[in-house]
Amino acid sequence: MSENEENKVSRRRFLKVAAGTAAAAVAVGALPRLARAEGLPHLKESDPAAQALHYYEDASKVPTTKFPQFKKGDICEVCRFYQGKPGQTWGPCQLFPGKDVNKDGWCEGFSK
Ligand code: SF4
Numbered sequence: 001m002s003e004n005e006e007n008k009v010s011r012r013r014f015l016k017v018a019a020g021t022a023a024a025a026v027a028v029g030a031l032p033r034l035a036r037a038e039g040l041p042h043l044k045e046s047d048p049a050a051q052a053l054h055y056y057e058d059a060s061k062v063p064t065t066k067f068p069q070f071k072k073g074d075i076c077e078v079c080r081f082y083q084g085k086p087g088q089t090w091g092p093c094q095l096f097p098g099k100d101v102n103k104d105g106w107c108e109g110f111s112k
Helices: 003-038 048-052
Strands: 090-092 100-102
Touching: none
Parallel strands: none
Antiparallel strands: 090 100
């Protein structure tokens, strides 16, 4: 094989590898978007961050004697920190990054 032919083969091999790498990068880049479409892990009441702010997955279970600031109708869905979409039961909350909270939940960080 001449030097010229070897260069052509190397160039072709390089382009093949580069194309494969680019395709893999596109596929990996799409993963977080796909994961977000599925939603984030649900915040559990047992999570230390949830316990720090006394998060309740179901606001109807908030003991009003313990949390007198809680008013009927105060739920995540109407909280300024809630970022869920209408019609979805779970959505992100700015106070609990990386987790979804229940739209019917409540925590001490509630703010209308
Ligand atoms: S800050 Fe608001 S949206 Fe987030 S958990 Fe507390 S009440 Fe729900």
